Amino acid sequence: MIRFEHVCFRYAEAETATLRDVDLDIPDGELVLVIGRTGAGKSTFLRAINGLVPHFTGGTLTGRVSVEGRDTRHNPPRELADVVGYVGQDPLSGFVTDTVEEELAYAMESLGFEAAVMRRRVEETLDLLGLSLLRDRPLVELSSGQQQRVAIGSVLTAGPRVLVLDEPTSALDPPAAEEVLAALTRLVHDLGMTVVMAEHRLERVVQYADRVLQVSTEGAVVDGSPVAAMTRAQVAPPVVELGRLAGWQPLPLSVRDARRAAAPLKERLARLGKPPQPGRNVGNVGNVVARARDLVVRYDDVVALAGVDLDVAAGEVVALMGRNGAGKSTLLASLVGLLSPARGELAVDGKQPHRLASSEIVRLVGLVPQEPADLFCAESVLDELNADGHGARAQRLLARLSPDLDLASHPRDLSEGQRLAVALALVLAAAPPLLLLDEPTRGLDYPAKALLVNVLREYADGGTAIVIATHDVELAADVATRTVVLADGEIVADGPTDEVVTASPAFAPQVAKILHPLPWLTVAQVRAGLETGAL
Amino acid sequence: MTKSLHPGAWWAWALLLATAATRTTNPLLLGLLLGVAAFVVAGRRTQGRAFGFFLRLGLLVLAMRLLFEALFSSPLPGHVLVRLPSVPLPSALAGLRIGGAVTAESLVSASYGGLQLATLLICLGAANSLASPRRLLRSLPGALYELGVAVTVAMSFAPQLVLAGSRVRRARRLRGKSTSGLRGWVASALPVLQDGLESSIELAAAMDSRGFGRRGVVSAARRRATSSALLIGLLAVAAAMYGLLATGSPAVIGLPLLLGGSGIAVAAVLLGGHGVVRTKYRPDSWGAAEWLVIASGLAATLGVVGAGRVAPGSLHTSAYPIVAPALPWPAVAGIALALVPALLSTKPRPQARQVETGELIGAAR
Numbered sequence: 038m039i040r041f042e043h044v045c046f047r048y049a050e051a052e053t054a055t056l057r058d059v060d061l062d063i064p065d066g067e068l069v070l071v072i073g074r075t076g077a078g079k080s081t082f083l084r085a086i087n088g089l090v091p092h093f094t095g096g097t098l099t100g101r102v103s104v105e106g107r108d109t110r111h112n113p114p115r116e117l118a119d120v121v122g123y124v125g126q127d128p129l130s131g132f133v134t135d136t137v138e139e140e141l142a143y144a145m146e147s148l149g150f151e152a153a154v155m156r157r158r159v160e161e162t163l164d165l166l167g168l169s170l171l172r173d174r175p176l177v178e179l180s181s182g183q184q185q186r187v188a189i190g191s192v193l194t195a196g197p198r199v200l201v202l203d204e205p206t207s208a209l210d211p212p213a214a215e216e217v218l219a220a221l222t223r224l225v226h227d228l229g230m231t232v233v234m235a236e237h238r239l240e241r242v243v244q245y246a247d248r249v250l251q252v253s254t255e256g257a258v259v260d261g262s263p264v265a266a267m268t269r270a271q272v273a274p275p276v277v278e279l280g281r282l283a284g285w286q287p288l289p290l291s292v293r294d295a296r297r298a299a300a301p302l303k304e305r306l307a308r309l310g311k312p313p314q315p316g317r318n319v320g321n322v323g324n325v326v327a328r329a330r331d332l333v334v335r336y337d338d339v340v341a342l343a344g345v346d347l348d349v350a351a352g353e354v355v356a357l358m359g360r361n362g363a364g365k366s367t368l369l370a371s372l373v374g375l376l377s378p379a380r381g382e383l384a385v386d387g388k389q390p391h392r393l394a395s396s397e398i399v400r401l402v403g404l405v406p407q408e409p410a411d412l413f414c415a416e417s418v419l420d421e422l423n424a425d426g427h428g429a430r431a432q433r434l435l436a437r438l439s440p441d442l443d444l445a446s447h448p449r450d451l452s453e454g455q456r457l458a459v460a461l462a463l464v465l466a467a468a469p470p471l472l473l474l475d476e477p478t479r480g481l482d483y484p485a486k487a488l489l490v491n492v493l494r495e496y497a498d499g500g501t502a503i504v505i506a507t508h509d510v511e512l513a514a515d516v517a518t519r520t521v522v523l524a525d526g527e528i529v530a531d532g533p534t535d536e537v538v539t540a541s542p543a544f545a546p547q548v549a550k551i552l553h554p555l556p557w558l559t560v561a562q563v564r565a566g567l568e569t570g571a572l
Numbered sequence: 573m574t575k576s577l578h579p580g581a582w583w584a585w586a587l588l589l590a591t592a593a594t595r596t597t598n599p600l601l602l603g604l605l606l607g608v609a610a611f612v613v614a615g616r617r618t619q620g621r622a623f624g625f626f627l628r629l630g631l632l633v634l635a636m637r638l639l640f641e642a643l644f645s646s647p648l649p650g651h652v653l654v655r656l657p658s659v660p661l662p663s664a665l666a667g668l669r670i671g672g673a674v675t676a677e678s679l680v681s682a683s684y685g686g687l688q689l690a691t692l693l694i695c696l697g698a699a700n701s702l703a704s705p706r707r708l709l710r711s712l713p714g715a716l717y718e719l720g721v722a723v724t725v726a727m728s729f730a731p732q733l734v735l736a737g738s739r740v741r742r743a744r745r746l747r748g749k750s751t752s753g754l755r756g757w758v759a760s761a762l763p764v765l766q767d768g769l770e771s772s773i774e775l776a777a778a779m780d781s782r783g784f785g786r787r788g789v790v791s792a793a794r795r796r797a798t799s800s801a802l803l804i805g806l807l808a809v810a811a812a813m814y815g816l817l818a819t820g821s822p823a824v825i826g827l828p829l830l831l832g833g834s835g836i837a838v839a840a841v842l843l844g845g846h847g848v849v850r851t852k853y854r855p856d857s858w859g860a861a862e863w864l865v866i867a868s869g870l871a872a873t874l875g876v877v878g879a880g881r882v883a884p885g886s887l888h889t890s891a892y893p894i895v896a897p898a899l900p901w902p903a904v905a906g907i908a909l910a911l912v913p914a915l916l917s918t919k920p921r922p923q924a925r926q927v928e929t930g931e932l933i934g935a936a937r
Contacts, residue, residue: 118783131778142853147783149849399748
């Protein structure tokens, strides 16, 4: 179906090749997962399949890529549109029209389909992806899970046999990710489509994959079965880590498989009683840093926060969870004074954040926004670090967070993990007593995530109050001492992380799902528990 | 009935109202035109936001016009309302002044002019909110399609810039930088432009991947012939417009040139359309309702023009001396006829119920 024959690719200004001697064959009807560190060349590999690389990006491609016998050398992306459907990272920026129905028809219009065929295919696709009730809705009003499904539908209508997706679930909350993955598995099972996707959130997708392609930073692509790839991988999703720790054979990839193997482990852990809390600062909290009482925040006529009561104390790590649009980002924006409360009170260190000048607020509250690159305004990382007047401290921090980062590079050329590191260094250099992070693990690979967890723990131990808005239940299970669940602008759950996340199936981390009903959340806990139990 | 009117009909209707507005500075007639536009937009309840934006823009234009009149221009003689402190200017700048007396007459005269401009803008806003420009571009003939896409992408660039701008301003506050002042603007301009450019490139990649720009087999010679014919036709039309509008130019280059030029241009567009693979999903159809909408818009224009014939002077209300504006009946009747679309056109599909059920199902999952 898809053939790569000794493919090498180098971007125009790059010194080294992004893809090196890639030689593989993807047969019809497989779901292929592409993994690798950020910046390794996963997107480049995906874009080579439909000819965006090199026709759109420039650069030099040697070797041969062909899809259904059509060589991408002679066929630019538009000529391959009826064979390969490509869905980029941000669905919203790829939309051409205004409404769902028009967007679905767009590819067919470009390819010159008959009007009757178009009508039929649009209806079929609406049903297939569960979009029929949304057909007239403007695209910008859809939730991000719905947008992702529309983006998939908009390439499906042209009738391709191959679907290529770049991180389709990274930005989604767990239920929306389930929706998209369910749609994708339906395409593979019912329609026999070939799906190739890149994804960092392995815990969500590895169980569905028929095979895994690992892109290394040197540009080699290793082809293997999911089990083989997970056995090899240095850092893997919790279900795999737990399987490796417990020595389960064959290595389970899904929660269900793991649960079936988990009975002996559960017996052992049940005898240990209460799980230990390695690296977590529980019960040891200081003064209240931020305090909200009956906080109401409005955008025009939309109530984003409807009466929130919340205290965050020094040394606490609070995970803020909930659906997209539940009010998480609004709460963070209010805490840093970007929004003024319509009613109620809000105080950070006894002061009202929206009344403070921006030079004062940075010393009280640091916010790392969802898109860390938003913070950048200089031409090089070094200038960036020196821009705020405490350059030396920022440089020391960055040297820890990302030791091999070239300070002369342009901030926009950094990988996702490096951008987060620079943003964290900038924000932490002002040593604010309250640190806020909005969706920090989006686009991060496992090593970068592990580093983030360590830094957060260290600052919490040092007495910083930390609030993280996140969809990443594994991150919450790892670092959060407390979890707050928001829904429609109200707090619906607030308590110790182990109690809150085990109570709700949508927010339970994988280890908790496997070991249900025992209150163990992370592999680290299990490891520590087994070690003390063995003594 | 689920069909909505052809976007071309709405744009023609609104532009005809705007044409009527260009012919008069009579505040009563302008007010009537505004009322008709607002009533029809409110009745359709489509994208009211665009209309609100143009409404505010119109008010701003009016206010600016009054402000400039009061500050900078030599007043009409008459009743002095207030004397502003004036700045003496060198005699080389005679005719210009800053400050000084402000008369009621000059303010009234300026408000008529400002109101006319505001009405023009608001008519455009009505067109925008009745049928989005994107929908209008969808109805372009195949040969002009790529031009239409360029316009669509350019238009999507603007709101993206606004979004990116607010994001960067927020980020500057997070860094403890000032968000106002010239230096703040310059520092945030570059990242905003980069963001906007990046998302436009992303859009281009998505369009290319979905088959945009596929061409049928057309010989290079034919393509060249088509585009040069189009160019010649358009040049001829431009020359003809000049001939028609400028007094004193030879009459020969008027009407015949206009007809010939537009003939050539239309032929070129039709010819170019043969090379296009594109088809249209659910094309907007043109029927009796569309003709009626245009006719009602035309009634407003003709009514105002007719009023000028029947009662000369009634279209331009004098500000010196200040008199009550006239209310010529042909204009009133014509403008009233422009209300017809509010009664006749089908309402857009009711969406509220669908939205609710959609969300319920989403929540149930």
